Amino acid sequence: MSKNWYPIINEENCIECGACFNKCSHGVYKLEGTKPVVVYNEGCVQGCRGCQSLCPAEAIQYAGDTGEKKAGGCGCGGCC
Numbered sequence: 001m002s003k004n005w006y007p008i009i010n011e012e013n014c015i016e017c018g019a020c021f022n023k024c025s026h027g028v029y030k031l032e033g034t035k036p037v038v039v040y041n042e043g044c045v046q047g048c049r050g051c052q053s054l055c056p057a058e059a060i061q062y063a064g065d066t067g068e069k070k071a072g073g074c075g076c077g078g079c080c
């Protein structure tokens with residue numbers, strides 16, 4: 001199975017604040033101690049930037065990101 005939009009964490013930049021984990025209501029992240037780990041790529045909503053927009057360390061990029069902003073939001077139903 002492939003999924004063309006999901007977060008990738010730059011562990012060197014991450015300060016383990018937990019904001020991404022706390023933000024996402026789709027089960028994409030889990031915490032290992034204080035470290036966020038992407039465990040459910042398929043749950044990420046195409047075009048959503050909810051966790052990236054909250055990350056204070058600019059540690060989140062997306063697989064499949066071409067830099068385009070989706071008009072009218074991502075359609076996630078309010079998570080971002």
Ligand code: SF4
Binds near residue numbers: 007025026
């Ligand atoms: S982009 Fe949105 S759906 Fe995907 S992990 Fe972040 S908050 Fe969750």
Ligand code: SF4
Binds near residue numbers: 016021058
């Ligand atoms: S929001 Fe950014 S800095 Fe905070 S835990 Fe997530 S990736 Fe790390």
